[in-house]
Structures are given as structure tokens and as C-alpha cells.
Amino acid sequence: MRFKLNRKKREVHLGDRVFAFILKVPSVALVLLLVSIAYYLFRNALPVIHKQGWSFVTTSVWDPVNDVYGALPVVYGTVVSSFIAILISTPLSVGVALFLTEIAPTRVGRVVGFLVEMLAAIPSVVYGLWGIFVLAPWLRTTVEPFLAKTMGFLPFFQGAPYGVGMLAAGIILAIMITPTISSISREIFNAIPRVQREAALALGSTRWEMMRLSVLQSARRGIIGAVILGLGRALGETMAVTMLIGNRHEVSASLFAPGSTMASIIANEYAEATSDVHVAALVEVGLLLFAVTFVINSLARLFISRGFRWGAPSNSPGGAK
Amino acid sequence: MQRHFADYIFRSYRKRKAINALMCGLLVLAATLAIFPLFSVFGYVVAQGYSALNWEFFTAVPKPVGEIGGGMANALLGTCTLVALASLIGIPWGVSVALYLSEYGGKQGRGRFAGVVRFSADMLSSIPSIIVGLFVYALVVITMRRFSAVAGGLALGILMIPTVCRTTEELLRMIPEHIREAGLALGLPRWKVILWIILKGSRGPITTGIMLSIARVSGETAPLLFTAFNNRFWQSGLDQPIASLPVQIYTYAISPYDDWHRQAWAGALLLVMLVFAMNLLTRVVFNSGGNSKKQGGN
Numbered sequence: 091m092r093f094k095l096n097r098k099k100r101e102v103h104l105g106d107r108v109f110a111f112i113l114k115v116p117s118v119a120l121v122l123l124l125v126s127i128a129y130y131l132f133r134n135a136l137p138v139i140h141k142q143g144w145s146f147v148t149t150s151v152w153d154p155v156n157d158v159y160g161a162l163p164v165v166y167g168t169v170v171s172s173f174i175a176i177l178i179s180t181p182l183s184v185g186v187a188l189f190l191t192e193i194a195p196t197r198v199g200r201v202v203g204f205l206v207e208m209l210a211a212i213p214s215v216v217y218g219l220w221g222i223f224v225l226a227p228w229l230r231t232t233v234e235p236f237l238a239k240t241m242g243f244l245p246f247f248q249g250a251p252y253g254v255g256m257l258a259a260g261i262i263l264a265i266m267i268t269p270t271i272s273s274i275s276r277e278i279f280n281a282i283p284r285v286q287r288e289a290a291l292a293l294g295s296t297r298w299e300m301m302r303l304s305v306l307q308s309a310r311r312g313i314i315g316a317v318i319l320g321l322g323r324a325l326g327e328t329m330a331v332t333m334l335i336g337n338r339h340e341v342s343a344s345l346f347a348p349g350s351t352m353a354s355i356i357a358n359e360y361a362e363a364t365s366d367v368h369v370a371a372l373v374e375v376g377l378l379l380f381a382v383t384f385v386i387n388s389l390a391r392l393f394i395s396r397g398f399r400w401g402a403p404s405n406s407p408g409g410a411k
Numbered sequence: 412m413q414r415h416f417a418d419y420i421f422r423s424y425r426k427r428k429a430i431n432a433l434m435c436g437l438l439v440l441a442a443t444l445a446i447f448p449l450f451s452v453f454g455y456v457v458a459q460g461y462s463a464l465n466w467e468f469f470t471a472v473p474k475p476v477g478e479i480g481g482g483m484a485n486a487l488l489g490t491c492t493l494v495a496l497a498s499l500i501g502i503p504w505g506v507s508v509a510l511y512l513s514e515y516g517g518k519q520g521r522g523r524f525a526g527v528v529r530f531s532a533d534m535l536s537s538i539p540s541i542i543v544g545l546f547v548y549a550l551v552v553i554t555m556r557r558f559s560a561v562a563g564g565l566a567l568g569i570l571m572i573p574t575v576c577r578t579t580e581e582l583l584r585m586i587p588e589h590i591r592e593a594g595l596a597l598g599l600p601r602w603k604v605i606l607w608i609i610l611k612g613s614r615g616p617i618t619t620g621i622m623l624s625i626a627r628v629s630g631e632t633a634p635l636l637f638t639a640f641n642n643r644f645w646q647s648g649l650d651q652p653i654a655s656l657p658v659q660i661y662t663y664a665i666s667p668y669d670d671w672h673r674q675a676w677a678g679a680l681l682l683v684m685l686v687f688a689m690n691l692l693t694r695v696v697f698n699s700g701g702n703s704k705k706q707g708g709n
Contacts, residue, residue, distance in 0.1 A: 109602030113511040116504050117528045120572065124531045127542065130549045185441025193438055204694065205446045211686045212452060213630025215657045216679045219664045220452045223459075223672070265448045272445070296431035319537075326539025328633035329657075333665060353541050353633070360545070361637040376545045380538055387537040391530075 128380065135374035137367055146374060152339045152355075154363070159371035161378070163341045167256065167349035168379075171331065172324040174260025174345070175267055180317050182264070183271035184306075190272075191279040192287075192301055203276075210269035218333030221262045226253035226334060229261075234346050249344040252336065257345040259335040263327055267320035274319060274394060278312035279305055315393025322386040326379060328353040352379045453683065460680025463673040473643050473659075479670045483678055485645050486659040489560070492646065493639060493655055494629050496564025501571025501628070502621055508532065508572070509579035514605055536573035543569050544634035552638060560646065560653040563639025567628045574627060578620030582613050619696045626689035630682050632657035656682060 138146060138159060149160030186206060190199045230253030237247045282305055290300040306313075336348020337358055350358070352375050363369045467482045474481030508528060516525030543566050551562040586609055594604035610617075640652040641662060656678050663675035 103600040103602075105603075106601045109605070110515055113507050113515060116507045117511045117524075120504070120508055120535070120576075121527055121531045123569065123572075124535055127538075127546045130546050131542070134545075134549050182441050182445050185438050186445045189438040189442040193435060194442075202442055202446060205449055206442075208687065208690060209446070209449050211627065211690050212449075213632070213657060213682050213686065215630065215632040215660050215664075216452065216456065216683055219660060219675055219679050220455055222664055224451065224455055268445050296427050298431040298434040299427065301434075322537055326537075326541070328539060328541045329661060333661070353539055356541055356545065357633055357636055360548075361640065373545060373549075376542050380542050383538050383542075384534060387534060391533065 128377075131373055131377040131380055135370055135377045137370040138374045141367065146371070147378070150339075150341055154359075154365065154368045157365060157367045159367070159374075161352070161371075161375055163339050164350050164352045164355050164375060165378070166341050167259075167335065168325055168351040168353070170256055170345075170349070171259040171263055171335065171351055172321055174257065175263035175324045176317060176321055178261065178264035179268050179271055179320060183268045183316070183320070184275055184313060186268070186272040187275035187279055188301055188305065190276055192297070192305065206269050206272055209265065210273075214266070214327065214329040215333075217262055217266060217330040221258060221330060221334040222254070225262065226258050229253050229258055233257075238346075245343040246345045249342075249346045251346050252348060254334050254336040255346050255348045256335065256342075259331045259349075259351070260345070262330045262334055263324045266327060266330065267323050270323055271316045271320040274316035275309070275313055278309045278316070278394075282308055311393055311396055315390050315396075318386055318393060319390035322383050322390060325386065326353055326383050328357050332357045352376075456676060456679050456683050459673070459676035460678075463677035464680065468674065468677055472645060477668075481674075483654075483656065483659055483674060485642065486654040486656045486678070487681075489639070489642070489646055489654040490629055490656040492560055492649075492653060493563045493567055493635070494625055496560065496649075497567035497571055497628055498621075498625060500565060500568025501575055501624070504568070505572045505575025505624075506579050506617070506621075509576045509583060510605060510610070512576075512580050513583035514601075514609070532573045532576050535569070536577070539633070540566075540570055540631055541633040541636075544636060544638055547634065547638045555650065557650070558638060558640035558652040560639055560649045560651065563635050563653060563655065564649075566634035566638045567631060570631060570634065571624050571628050574624035575621055578624065579617050582616050582620065583609060586613060616696060619693050623689050623693050626686045630657055630686060632661055636661075 142159060146159060147161050147165060149158075150162040151158050151160045152163065153159075186202075190203050190206075194202060230251050234247075234251030234253070234257070238251065241247045286304040286308065287300055290304040291297075295303060331351055332354040335350055335354055337350045337354060338348040339350055339355075340347070342349065356372050356376055356379075360369070360372050363372060467480060468484075469482060469487065470484050471480070471482035472485045473483070512525050512528060516522050516528075547562050547566040547569070551565060552558055555562070590608060590612070591604055594608045595601070599607075635655055635658050639655055639658070641658050642652045642654040646653045660675045660678040660682070663671040663678070666672070
């Protein structure tokens with residue numbers, strides 16, 4: 091039973107009424123804050139929405155000098171880099187979560203769990219720095235030539251190995267979203283009752299069969315939710331991607347080629363944008379990004395809260411962790 | 412599920428054992444692979460950053476382009492200023508929302524309005540931080556007609572609200588109901604129970620949670636790029652552009668100068684140390700506080 095503000099039935103202490111009001115104001119303001127973020131973005135994007143309409147997202151020329159803006163390449167870059175990240179990170183994160191809940195001894199699990207959480211705590215700009223000086227040279231000299239040699243017949247692995255580019259951005263994103271996906275998968279695995287596992291083992295399944303039958307089967311929905319949440323993080327990640335993607339406004343099939351994402355183009359151009367339309371165009375990119383992450387995260391919330399079929403759903407599944 | 416099971420049973424035992432060993436091996440490999448970047452990042456940051464940390468780094472402002480030397484003193488002070496401003500906004504706001512949700516949020520905090528507030532907090536924490544930068548730009552920078560420390564502080568403060576709110580609410584929820592009832596039974600009005608018993612009693616953990624969110628927010632770069640901007644000199648006022656550690660790291664990292672790269676690593680070392688220390692501290696406080704949330708640690 092929590093305190094209720096039921097003025098009809100009970101007389102409420104004046105101090106209580108004042109205090110409740112004081113607490114309610116910031117809560118209302120928080121909701122208004124979110125609404126006003128959306129409103130401001132929309133209002134400041136209006137010049138470009140009026141001027142270009144849908145061609146903004148369907149064309150690919152981005153020319154601030156002539157005030158022509160087509161956001162297709164950044165949308166493409168965002169989708170591709172996030173897709174690479176999800177592709178790498180999903181098996182890895184689910185593997186980590188399984189390792190932590192099913193295999194690792196408590197002490198090992200605790201340490202590894204902490205280390206994985208620390209991955210989420212490293213600031214994005216530090217990942218960017220590491221990416222520029224460690225990851226990108228490694229990709230340029232080792233990974234990309236190797237991929238070109240073995241799978242060069244695919245259009246994704248053709249062209250000069252720059253190091254920085256779509257692949258580098260995707261990999262850094264994969265590293266950054268792994269803690270998100272794995273910590274939520276882990277919570278979901280933990281919520282699955284012990285007896286479910288024991289039942290599978292009692293029927294003679296091996297440990298892996300037990301994981302497949304009683305853990306992964308029942309956690310499918312939750313895992314999908316976790317991956318969607320990771321996707322939401324990947325779409326909006328700014329600094330590391332800006333430093334690693336190469337910032338070129340082009341659609342290119344090759345993953346070695348530089349590109350740019352919605353977040354990175356804002357980070358790169360906003361402070362230097364001079365014409366009003368240029369600013370508005372960048373704000374519209376921001377508006378799109380806002381809308382997409384909003385939808386994605388709501389979706390993830392839905393999946394995750396239903397993913398807990400046993401045990402109580404946690405209060406705040408959409409963790410920022 | 413039964414059909415699945417039949418598949419397994421008719422396979423040969425040895426094959427099943429082999430698959431089991433292989434998959435368990437792969438899971439261990441996945442865990443190793445996932446934490447490998449952490450060691451790599453940490454190793455490079457320490458190795459590269461440590462050599463660049465010296466007295467000058469902490470005391471000098473950046474030298475003009477091309478000259479070797481100089482430090483990040485102004486950026487360090489700038490980050491402190493920005494974080495202080497952010498705390499002024501984010502902590503009271505976040506804590507009071509958390510109090511509202513846990514104490515007045517209806518049964519189990521599941522009232523309808525509480526749901527809306529919690530959803531907003533969740534969304535606020537999951538939208539990209541650069542969007543908050545765009546918002547503050549529209550709200551403050553355009554109105555004031557210049558980049559300023561206030562704008563940067565506001566952007567960081569907004570980003571702090573959801574994290575402070577979530578950790579505080581989770582902690583408040585752990586306080587058993589009978590503590591509140593005991594206070595009420597003494598005839599205290601609710602606001603006194605909330606302030607002097609609930610909040611005061613969980614002061615320690617809440618402070619730790621807040622410090623963690625401060626550490627997190629002090630590494631934020633994206634929202635500062637066009638709110639606080641950057642400044643190569645000492646800050647001259649809260650209504651002026653201000654340097655900050657993350658933005659300075661970013662600028663130096665993408666610059667072509669070796670000496671700047673060196674300083675970027677040193678800055679990164681400071682940031683990483685801060686974040687690691689805070690996380691370790693949180694872990695120690697929460698584990699020794701006897702209120703570990705789940706078995707097997709969190």
C-alpha cells in the first residue's frame with residue numbers, strides 16, 4: 091500500500107498536499123519536456139519540410155551551397171551500420187548471457203558480468219579514440235584485405251581498404267551494444283524458473299540441449315526485445331560512429347567505403363551550418379532519428395515486458411545501461 | 412517441444428555429447444570475445460595516456476596550433492563546471508520524480524499517470540543524446556545568440572534526469588512498507604515520513620547512484636558540440652562557450668597532430684578512470700549494503 095491522495099475520503103494534512111504538489115510538478119514537467127523536444131524539433135524542421143517534402147528522404151544529393159538536401163545516404167548509413175552491429179552483437183550477447191546464467195560458476199560469472207557492464211560505462215568518445223588508432227588500422231591492414239581476398243566476389247567486400255568506414259562503425263557499435271543486449275537477455279534468462287531447466291535435465295538432455303529447450307525457447311520474445319533495444323542504441327550512437335565512419339555523403343554497397351549516419355551528420359555539420367535551411371535540414375534529420383528511436387524503444391519495451399513470462403516484469407526494462 | 416525431444420533422443424549419445432561440448436566451448440568463447448575489447452581499450456588508454464599525463468597537462472591551457480605542449484586544464488575545469496550545472500538541474504528533478512513515482516504513484520507505482528511519467532523517463536533515456544543537444548540549441552543557444560556553459564549544463568542536466576530517477580526509484584522501492592507505516596503510526600505527516608525517514612535512510616545508496624550518473628554524464632560529448640561548444644582558453648563566464656574534456660578529446664583525436672593525439676589519450680585515461688572508479692564504488696556500496704537485488708550479483 092502506497093500513500094494515496096484520496097481527498098474525498100480522508101482529510102489530508104495541508105503539508106502533505108503541498109508536498110505532493112511539489113513532487114508532482116517535476117513529474118508533469120518531465121512529460122512536457124519530452125513533448126516539447128518533439129515539438130521544437132518539428133517546428134525548427136518546418137522550413138525544409140515545406141521546401142522539399144518527401145524528396146528529403148528519397149534523394150541523395152546533400153548540397154548546402156545550393157540548399158538542396160537529400161537524406162537518403164545518411165538513412166542508408168544508419169541502417170547498414172546498425173545492421174552490421176546487430177548481426178555481430180546478437181549471437182555474441184546471447185552467448186554471453188547464456189554463459190553467465192548457465193555455465194559460469196558464481197564467482198567467475200560475477201567478474202565477467204561486471205566486466206561486460208563496464209563495456210557500457212566507457213564513454214563513446216573513448217571508443218572513438220580507440221577506434222581511430224587501434225581498430226581502424228587493424229581493419230585496414232589485416233581484416234579488410236583478408237575479407238577482400240576470401241569474399242571479394244561479394245559487392246560488400248570490394249574496393250580499397252580505408253580502415254575507417256561502414257565496417258569499422260558497425261564493429262564499434264557491436265561492441266557498444268553488446269552490454270545492453272546481454273544484460274537484458276540475462277535478466278530474462280534469470281526469470282525462467284529453475285524447475286524448467288531441471289525438467290529438461292531430468293529427461294536426459296545435455297546441458298546445451300537444456301539451454302536450447304528450456305531457456306532459449308521460452309526466452310525468444312525477450313531476446314527479440316533486447317535486440318530491438320540494442321538496435322535503438324545503435325541507431326542513435328553518435329561520437330564513436332562520427333569518428334569512425336569516414337563522413338562521406340554517399341551510398342556505396344561496399345562496407346569498406348566511408349559513409350555517414352543520421353547522428354554523425356548532425357554532429358559534424360550542425361555547429362558550422364550557416365544557412366537557415368541547412369540548420370533546418372539537420373534538425374529534420376534529428377526529428378527522423380527521434381521518431382525512429384521512439385518507435386523502436388516503445389516496441390522493445392513491449393517485447394521485453396512480455397518476455398518475462400515468469401517472475402514479475404521489472405519496472406524499467408528499457409535500461410540505459 | 413516433445414517432437415524436439417524425440418529428435419534428440421534418437422541421435423547417438425556421443426554426437427550429442429560432442430555438440431554439447433562444442434556449444435559450451437562457443438559460449439565461453441563468446442564471453443571472452445565480448446570482454447576482449449574492454450581489455451584492449453583499457454590497455455591502450457593506460458599505456459598511451461599514462462605517458463602523456465604530466466604536470467603541464469593539469470595546469471596549462473592548450474598551446475596555439477602547431478606548438479608542442481600545453482594541457483587540458485581549462486577543459487578539466489570546464490567539465491567540472493558543466494557537471495555542476497547539470498547536477499543542479501538533474502539531481503533535484505530526478506530525485507523528486509523518483510519520490511513521486513515511488514510514494515505517490517498509486518498501488519505499486521502502477522497508477523496511470525505514474526505510468527506516463529515512467530514511460531517519458533524511459534524514452535528520455537533512450538533517445539540519442541545528440542537530440543537533446545538539438546533541443547537545447549533551439550531553446551537556449553538561439554535565444555542567447557551564442558554557445559554557452561549554461562546551455563551545455565542544461566543539456567547534460569536533461570540527460571541526467573532519467574538515470575537519477577531510475578536508480579533512486581529502484582532504491583526507494585526496496586524500502587519495506589512497514590517502515591513507512593511505522594512513521595505514520597507515530598503521527599508524522601507523510602511528507603515528514605518521506606523526507607526524514609525514507610529519503611534520509613537511503614541517503615547513502617542514493618548518493619552513490621547519483622555519483623554514477625554524474626560519471627556517466629561527464630563523458631557525454633554529442634550534446635555539448637553545439638551547446639557548450641569549445642574554448643581554447645580559460646572560461647570567462649557561464650554565458651560564454653566553455654571547453655570540456657570529452658569535446659577536447661574529440662577535437663584532438665580527429666586532428667592531424669601527434670602531440671594532440673597524445674593529449675587525447677591522456678584525457679581519455681582520466682575519463683575512463685573516473686567512470687571505473689565510480690562503478691567499482693557503486694558495486695562495493697550496493698553489495699555491502701545487504702540489499703543486493705538479485706542472487707549472483709547484478
